[in-house]
Amino acid sequence: MGFILNKISADNFLSSLKDEYYIFAPKCFEFGGTYSDTDTIRYSQINSFDEIVFDKKSLYSFKEAIFHISQTIFYFTEDQAKESNFNPKKVLIFLRNCDLHGLKRLDDIYLHNGPEDHYYKNLRENVKFVVMGCENSFENCFCVSMGTNKNDDYDLSIDKQDDNYLITCKDNEFNKILADLNISQTEIIPKFVTSNSVKVNIPDNLSNDIANNSIWNEYDIRCIACGRCNFVCPTCTCFSMQDIFYTDNGKVGERRRIWASCMVDGFTDMAGGHSYRVKKGQRMRYKVLHKVLNHKKRYGEHMCVGCGRCDDICPEYISFSNSINKLENAMKEVTSNE
Ligand code: SF4
Ligand code: SF4
Incomplete structure (x- = not known):
């Protein structure tokens, strides 16, 4: 079952999470693009559902919210070192189906590749994910060829329909909050694309x-x-x-x-x-x-x-x-x- 949230109930849901979670989503930065009159879409903390960009692909990926561009791992003096403090606040990240597959690649490299990466693991353990459905394929996407157009391994899924948000939930904590909001429930199937104009073929004999x-x-x-x-x-x-x-x-x-x-x-x-x-x-x-x-x-x-x-x-x-x-x-x- 899923929930249909209008803007007010969606923002109430977000507000109820804010004390416990940093919430990251693709957001538009006006005039922040390559040229002085172009915008860019990249990840940032959000305070309202209005800020989330659903109809365009983010130029940068979700990874900067979980694998920081620059991370201090310890401080040192001449003869001592101290690990930097770890912020225990939880993180909620909105991302696309393909990106959630990308997360699995990050996990493989940092957690299943010999000894676990301590710094990645600390951050990763506190993160939950909201999959944003894709109504249509964006330019240059070839997720269908790569088999990454759909991913059911999410905590929440969200699709924007007119002024409403269609949400499905697999997480007990979020389910309880949504149920407490007294919102009508209905059958919802998260959206995903089934074809892209760009297709790739990786030859079986590639070596x-x-x-x-x-x-x-x-x-x-x-x-x-x-x-x-x-x-x-x-x-x-x-x-x-x-x-x-x-x-x-x-x-x-x-x-x-x-x-x-x-x-x-x-x-x-x-x-x-x-x-x-x-x-x-x-x-x-x-x-x-x-x-x-x-x-x-x-x-x-x-x-x-x-x-x-x-x-x-x-x-x-x-x-x-x-x-x-x-x-x-x-x-x-x-x-x-x-
Ligand atoms: S292929 Fe990569 S490194 Fe080379 S020009 Fe393009 S973006 Fe830059
Ligand atoms: S298309 Fe593939 S290689 Fe290019 S940015 Fe996406 S995941 Fe990386």
């Missing part, structure tokens, strides 16, 4: 033998190594470490972990001055094969969830879906040369 094929060369010139594709991606998880020494006392400071990108210069720098994947085409090859080949070998499903955000944001109009669709012919070339 690392494709690494030396010439398809990667075009990116040597086209890609400018800005890393934007990684930063918007819900499934990119790389970070780097930064030690900050305070200016008033250079022996005291803090260690932060900050987002990193396999596409930018310096990502593979090693002691002694050596670097791997100096050419941008090599970086593209690494990224593509990580997303649609190597992750699946370890975890059973592709890392890419087909959200299309990397296509939306690339200043060089490099399309990730196009690069996937070039793999089939390239593999034919590889096998015919064997």
Whole structure:
């Protein structure tokens, strides 16, 4: 069963959660886009359902609410270190079906990949998720090809219909709050798309033998190594470490972990001055094969969830879906040369 909430009851529901939860959702930042007269949609805390953008895709993903762009993990003096305090307040995140699949990829990498990541686990344990249904596919989405267009593993689902919000609930705490609001209940099926105009085909015989094929060369010139594709991606998880020494006392400071990108210069720098994947085409090859080949070998499903955000944001109009669709012919070339 589900609940139909008008704006007032929806905001009452939100208010009843605010003391216990930080609530993050895609929100419009006017004139915050690439150009001075364009808006951007990204994650931020919200106070009202009016602020949530339902009819457009967020340029950035939900991951910045759970895997912080910069996180201080401990403070140090000359001979002591103290872990930074952990904020125990719970978090509620509104996200799309594909993004909820993306969460599973983050969990696999941080929690099921050897020892659990302590800092991610602390944040992750306190988070619940609201899936926002997609009425129609957005530009560049290819979730159907990736099998990520539907996800039932949510705490709440929400669809906007005219001025009302249609909600289904699988969480006992939220169910009780909704029931107490005395709202009419009805059968609701959360929305999801069943087709996208962009489709991708990942060849069954894809292998690392494709690494030396010439398809990667075009990116040597086209890609400018800005890393934007990684930063918007819900499934990119790389970070780097930064030690900050305070200016008033250079022996005291803090260690932060900050987002990193396999596409930018310096990502593979090693002691002694050596670097791997100096050419941008090599970086593209690494990224593509990580997303649609190597992750699946370890975890059973592709890392890419087909959200299309990397296509939306690339200043060089490099399309990730196009690069996937070039793999089939390239593999034919590889096998015919064997
Ligand atoms: S690689 Fe691109 S399409 Fe795939 S999940 Fe990341 S941002 Fe989305
Ligand atoms: S966003 Fe485009 S130009 Fe920037 S690193 Fe990614 S592929 Fe290259």
